[in-house]
Amino acid sequence: MSESTQVTAATTPEPAPAKKGKVPLSEGKRAERRLGLWLIAPAAIVMIAVTGYPILYSIWLSLERYDLHFPDQQKFIGLANYGAVLSNGYWWTAYGVTMFITIVSVIIELVLGMVLALIMHRTLVGRGLVRTVTLIPYGIVTVVAAFSWYFAWNTDSGYLVGSESAPLTSTWPSIFIIILAEVWKTTPFMALLLMAGLALVPEDLLKAASMDGANAWQRFTKVMVPVMKPAILVALLFRTLDAFRIFDNIYVLTTGQNDTSSVSMQTYNNLLKGLNLGIGSTMAVLIFISVAIIAFIFIKVFGTSAPGSDDGGKR
Amino acid sequence: MAEIVLDKITKRYPDGALAVSEVDLQIADGEFIILVGPSGCGKSTTLNMIAGLEDISEGELRIDGQRVNEKAPKDRDIAMVFQSYALYPHMSVRENMAFPLRLAKVDDATVQAKVNEAAEILDLVAHLDRKPGNLSGGQRQRVAMGRAIVRSPKAFLMDEPLSNLDAKLRVQMRTSVSKLQKQLGTTTVYVTHDQTEAMTLGDRVVVLRGGLVQQVGSPQFLYEQPANLFVAGFIGSPAMNFLPGTLENGALNTPLGTVTLSDRIRRLAEAANAPRELIAGIRPEHFEDAKLVEGKPGGSFTATVDVLESMGSDKYAYFTVEGETATTAELDELAADAGSTDVPASGSSIVTRLAASSGAVAGQPLDLWYDSDKIQLFDPASGKNLTYTE
Numbered sequence: 001m002s003e004s005t006q007v008t009a010a011t012t013p014e015p016a017p018a019k020k021g022k023v024p025l026s027e028g029k030r031a032e033r034r035l036g037l038w039l040i041a042p043a044a045i046v047m048i049a050v051t052g053y054p055i056l057y058s059i060w061l062s063l064e065r066y067d068l069h070f071p072d073q074q075k076f077i078g079l080a081n082y083g084a085v086l087s088n089g090y091w092w093t094a095y096g097v098t099m100f101i102t103i104v105s106v107i108i109e110l111v112l113g114m115v116l117a118l119i120m121h122r123t124l125v126g127r128g129l130v131r132t133v134t135l136i137p138y139g140i141v142t143v144v145a146a147f148s149w150y151f152a153w154n155t156d157s158g159y160l161v162g163s164e165s166a167p168l169t170s171t172w173p174s175i176f177i178i179i180l181a182e183v184w185k186t187t188p189f190m191a192l193l194l195m196a197g198l199a200l201v202p203e204d205l206l207k208a209a210s211m212d213g214a215n216a217w218q219r220f221t222k223v224m225v226p227v228m229k230p231a232i233l234v235a236l237l238f239r240t241l242d243a244f245r246i247f248d249n250i251y252v253l254t255t256g257q258n259d260t261s262s263v264s265m266q267t268y269n270n271l272l273k274g275l276n277l278g279i280g281s282t283m284a285v286l287i288f289i290s291v292a293i294i295a296f297i298f299i300k301v302f303g304t305s306a307p308g309s310d311d312g313g314k315r
Numbered sequence: 316m317a318e319i320v321l322d323k324i325t326k327r328y329p330d331g332a333l334a335v336s337e338v339d340l341q342i343a344d345g346e347f348i349i350l351v352g353p354s355g356c357g358k359s360t361t362l363n364m365i366a367g368l369e370d371i372s373e374g375e376l377r378i379d380g381q382r383v384n385e386k387a388p389k390d391r392d393i394a395m396v397f398q399s400y401a402l403y404p405h406m407s408v409r410e411n412m413a414f415p416l417r418l419a420k421v422d423d424a425t426v427q428a429k430v431n432e433a434a435e436i437l438d439l440v441a442h443l444d445r446k447p448g449n450l451s452g453g454q455r456q457r458v459a460m461g462r463a464i465v466r467s468p469k470a471f472l473m474d475e476p477l478s479n480l481d482a483k484l485r486v487q488m489r490t491s492v493s494k495l496q497k498q499l500g501t502t503t504v505y506v507t508h509d510q511t512e513a514m515t516l517g518d519r520v521v522v523l524r525g526g527l528v529q530q531v532g533s534p535q536f537l538y539e540q541p542a543n544l545f546v547a548g549f550i551g552s553p554a555m556n557f558l559p560g561t562l563e564n565g566a567l568n569t570p571l572g573t574v575t576l577s578d579r580i581r582r583l584a585e586a587a588n589a590p591r592e593l594i595a596g597i598r599p600e601h602f603e604d605a606k607l608v609e610g611k612p613g614g615s616f617t618a619t620v621d622v623l624e625s626m627g628s629d630k631y632a633y634f635t636v637e638g639e640t641a642t643t644a645e646l647d648e649l650a651a652d653a654g655s656t657d658v659p660a661s662g663s664s665i666v667t668r669l670a671a672s673s674g675a676v677a678g679q680p681l682d683l684w685y686d687s688d689k690i691q692l693f694d695p696a697s698g699k700n701l702t703y704t705e
Contacts, residue, residue: 208401
């Protein structure tokens with residue numbers, strides 16, 4: 001065991017001999033690599049089977065006319081499905097609604113999550129209890145939580161609305177109720193991620209800041225936030241990607257009526273209700289592309305360290 | 316510049332634990348004072364109370380005659396250097412040093428001037444635009460010092476600022492800290508667990524144990540006149556040797572044999588009402604190879620050299636003396652702090668510092684002499700030094 005680590009330590013300073021492919025690897029090193037490949041093989045095969053294949057298959061489907069109502073008319077039509085979706089008003093309405101819900105809910109979650117994280121971080125008595133209580137909403141199944149919000153805002157059973165009003169029947173009130181349900185549900189997750197970031201801020205740094213003359217707010221904005229920026233960005237990335245694919249809350253609360261549908265709802269309606277595999281797959285691919293763009297922006301523009309790439313954060 | 320007065324400062328934690336008990340200390344303007352003691356002795360807590368990072372349970376802290384117990388750290392106008400340096404990782408060296416000035420809303424030109432001045436003093440000019448993550452330990456340490464000196468505070472507090480440096484750099488930085496303090500003339504309170512730093516840096520040293528001040532005085536005085544067993548054992552490297560002894564008719568009987576005490580020590584012991592059973596302490600340098608000593612009064616014994624370390628200028632010879640060992644709570648604590656409790660020992664281990672010309676050979680018996688006028692006597696019950704003179 002110690003022998004193999006010594007070998008690794010000794011070879012690392014050399015400028016990447018493996019890449020040049022000229023320097024022959026030692027027998028032990030090659031055996032180690034072979035063993036490594038064997039060990040990851042099962043996981044790699046499962047990954048390819050459950051993610052790679054569906055992705056490629058839906059890309060293929062999106063290039064076909066394929067409506068299960070008319071299976072005989074299945075035909076390769078190139079990018080025509082994309083043209084149909086991208087020139088459709090419903091799609092763009094749904095896209096706008098999704099973006100709005102994503103941006104507003106993530107911002108609110110960030111603020112509330114930070115407050116919660118600070119509370120959880122600072123709590124000295126009953127720390128376990130406070131953390132558990134905070135995490136309850138996150139532990140409840142989304143559909144269950146969505147139904148309780150539905151009953152709370154519904155005209156007949158709702159204890160949050162009068163008998164005269166029906167907020168879930170008009171666009172904006174519905175959207176804000178959806179956002180509320182989202183925020184209530186996922187703020188604890190955000191708080192959890194941020195709390196991990198808070199733990200990265202050394203106590204000495206805050207002490208030093210107070211010695212240097214910073215008040216509590218200045219310590220927060222000038223020291224805490226910049227130092228935990230990598231954690232904040234990761235939390236934002238996770239939540240944005242999640243929020244963009246919002247489905248359950250909308251499905252339960254409004255079923256997408258009154259222009260409250262999200263892109264995921266649209267995809268579901270076309271794919272599983274309309275049984276139009278071509279159009280549905282096109283939408284799924286478009287969501288995939290949007291999510292990829294969001295991740296790209298976060299990682300390349302904001303410098304979020306992608307999960308798994310441990311360069312220790314760019315400080 | 317300021318005078319700092321600690322008036323019966325006490326720190327009691329909510330769970331009742333007493334961290335610091337009634338510390339009385341007057342730190343003069345411009346003085347360099349060291350708080351030293353083993354871990355958990357309350358030295359950092361005391362420093363944090365001066366800084367305002369911990370509340371003072373009882374007593375009063377005055378800076379320049381004004382009570383500051385209730386003041387926030389930022390209103391006390393003192394700067395602190397941390398063991399971890401606590402540099403802001405997202406700011407450049409320049410921004411780090413400018414941070415206190417920016418918070419104080421100092422205008423841009425002054426900030427630049429002060430930062431440049433501090434960088435000049437600390438030899439950091441070439442590194443001003445780098446991030447702390449790209450600096451070496453010594454450079455980071457200097458940035459931390461720079462951040463403290465830019466705003467010319469009333470006092471510097473330093474919490475083991477050199478402990479994270481390697482040994483050679485630590486010695487080097489020790490000199491520069493001392494020079495810097497003399498140059499700026501700013502009152503400085505310096506916490507360390509390293510008695511060498513305490514001896515070399517401070518104008519005065521405060522030895523703490525279990526939250527209680529053991530002794531306050533100049534390094535030399537503490538070395539020559541330790542008030543009790545704890546200070547005697549803590550100050551000095553290698554540490555003082557302790558042996559159980561009995562006092563009879565002006566003669567001291569220890570595992571090293573019987574020696575007639577000098578008149579000076581005999582009088583002091585009588586005046587202090589010395590008990591019959593006591594602990595004798597002899598510093599390593601008060602031993603010598605018997606062949607090199609002629610006609611000076613003292614005791615002598617023969618023992619086999621266990622280990623011999625030649626330092627060039629001197630030789631350290633280690634012996635084991637059979638018989639009882641001196642044990643008290645103080646000595647146990649010192650041993651625990653030095654991490655030597657686990658070493659199995661039959662008899663007392665003695666360290667001696669001999670002249671380089673000594674003919675000591677490891678494994679061979681050697682005749683040794685020790686100075687009977689330099690023996691210190693301690694009361695085993697109270698730990699008090701019976702030969703202490705002001």
